[in-house]
Amino acid sequence: MPPVALPLAQPVLLPSAPCGAASCGTVGSASAGMDVFNEEVSLVITDGFLLISLLLAISAALVVADRSGRFKLLKYVPGFVILYIVAALLNTFGVFDHDGGDITVVGDTLREVMLPAMILLMLFKCDIRQIIKLGPKLLLTFAVTAASIIIGFIISYLILHSSLDPEAWKALGALNASWTGGSANMVAVQEVLQAPENVFGYVLIVDTVLYSFWLLLIFSSVTVSDKFDKWTKADMSKLDFTDRVSAEEEKPMTLSSIFGLIGFALLASALAIRLGELLPEVGAVIDGTAWTILIVSVLGLAIGSTRFGKTAGSNELATILLYLIIGIIASGSDFTSLAEAPLYLVAGIIVLLVHIAIMLIYAKLTRTELFSIAVASTANIGGIASAPVVAGAFNRQLVPVGVLFALMGTFLGTFLGLWSAQILSGLA
Numbered sequence: 543m544p545p546v547a548l549p550l551a552q553p554v555l556l557p558s559a560p561c562g563a564a565s566c567g568t569v570g571s572a573s574a575g576m577d578v579f580n581e582e583v584s585l586v587i588t589d590g591f592l593l594i595s596l597l598l599a600i601s602a603a604l605v606v607a608d609r610s611g612r613f614k615l616l617k618y619v620p621g622f623v624i625l626y627i628v629a630a631l632l633n634t635f636g637v638f639d640h641d642g643g644d645i646t647v648v649g650d651t652l653r654e655v656m657l658p659a660m661i662l663l664m665l666f667k668c669d670i671r672q673i674i675k676l677g678p679k680l681l682l683t684f685a686v687t688a689a690s691i692i693i694g695f696i697i698s699y700l701i702l703h704s705s706l707d708p709e710a711w712k713a714l715g716a717l718n719a720s721w722t723g724g725s726a727n728m729v730a731v732q733e734v735l736q737a738p739e740n741v742f743g744y745v746l747i748v749d750t751v752l753y754s755f756w757l758l759l760i761f762s763s764v765t766v767s768d769k770f771d772k773w774t775k776a777d778m779s780k781l782d783f784t785d786r787v788s789a790e791e792e793k794p795m796t797l798s799s800i801f802g803l804i805g806f807a808l809l810a811s812a813l814a815i816r817l818g819e820l821l822p823e824v825g826a827v828i829d830g831t832a833w834t835i836l837i838v839s840v841l842g843l844a845i846g847s848t849r850f851g852k853t854a855g856s857n858e859l860a861t862i863l864l865y866l867i868i869g870i871i872a873s874g875s876d877f878t879s880l881a882e883a884p885l886y887l888v889a890g891i892i893v894l895l896v897h898i899a900i901m902l903i904y905a906k907l908t909r910t911e912l913f914s915i916a917v918a919s920t921a922n923i924g925g926i927a928s929a930p931v932v933a934g935a936f937n938r939q940l941v942p943v944g945v946l947f948a949l950m951g952t953f954l955g956t957f958l959g960l961w962s963a964q965i966l967s968g969l970a
Contacts, residue, residue, distance in 0.1 A: 590648025597869035629872035649870040658838040659807035663860035665842025668949040687918040694896035712737035715963025717745040723955015724925030731959040739875035767912040776911035795855040921947035
């Protein structure tokens with residue numbers, strides 16, 4: 543009987559022998575299929591549109607959570623700071639791939655266009671005519687407050703610069719812009735100076751921590767205002783501003799107002815960028831981006847004194863742009879070297895101590911009341927969100943003064959931040 547095992551035995555030897563075309567094709571197809579599957583389930587983001595969509599979704603969730611009032615954390619930590627931390631952590635853990643896709647190009651392009659538009663919209667409510675009505679004494683108090691903060695940064699940098707990052711002066715210039723204006727000014731200066739993302743992340747955290755502490759201290763000072771005013775021998779009769787400044791009634795947003803603001807802001811941004819590129823560079827910080835910011839800032843200040851400046855929705859649109867810009871910046875940040883952050887916290891504390899000392903001397907020499915000092919300080923360090931609240935804590939009729947102080951900071955903060963960065967760069 544002829545053997546029948548040999549034909550069945552041949553397939554057993556196939557793995558150790560050269561495979562046929564069919565079997566190789568089968569194995570190759572399976573391997574390719576697994577590669578495709580692995581790519582499909584990968585959590586790494588390389589697409590720029592997906593990155594922007596994710597940042598907007600996180601921002602929307604934070605704003606909704608903040609408005610709901612059910613999350614106590616958001617009462618002390620601004621939503622955009624949480625956005626920065628979340629986006630930076632995602633980048634630290636490798637979720638954002640800046641080399642394998644177009645997220646860097648998309649992010650940089652959008653940030654370049656949105657920043658001037660955001661600043662322009664922020665300044666729509668800044669009416670220079672109302673600011674002039676405050677009178678010379680209050681304007682002097684605001685100027686001394688801003689100057690004391692800049693001096694604080696200079697002293698702080700002189701003490702710590704040998705222990706900080708070589709480019710720390712850029713990040714401190716951005717922090718100075720925040721503490722003489724607001725978050726929008728901080729982002730604007732960061733866009734001009736391009737401080738390392740991780741160092742910028744440190745000062746953003748310092749900004750949040752010390753701002754919360756400072757606001758608590760300012761609110762606590764209301765209880766000692768009488769004693770302070772008695773110590774400085776302040777003339778309280780000069781605090782009647784009801785006939786000099788007034789709060790504007792906010793009109794409801796409409797489709798035409800939103801379309802008008804978006805169209806005008808983006809067109810003005812594009813034209814300002816083009817014009818800024820044509821102007822010459824001056825020094826270490828004044829380049830095309832700085833010129834662009836200057837152009838839109840002056841334009842926004844001019845519009846603030848017109849009927850167009852009262853268009854409803856400018857603050858809301860500017861806030862959306864602010865969140866997205868901060869998210870884009872954070873997507874390039876890395877927290878692996880977070881151990882350096884305490885040094886920047888010490889730098890911020892030194893700034894505040896110098897600020898306190900100078901303002902106490904100023905108040906005593908000029909017989910200035912605590913209200914003016916507190917509101918001017920909050921308008922610089924806190925911005926538009928907190929200055930009116932602090933003013934109202936002293937006297938509800940003085941809320942418009944807090945608003946105008948904050949708007950002054952919104953206009954001046956970027957330039958003061960760039961100026962201080964120029965000084966710090968000379969000390970590096």
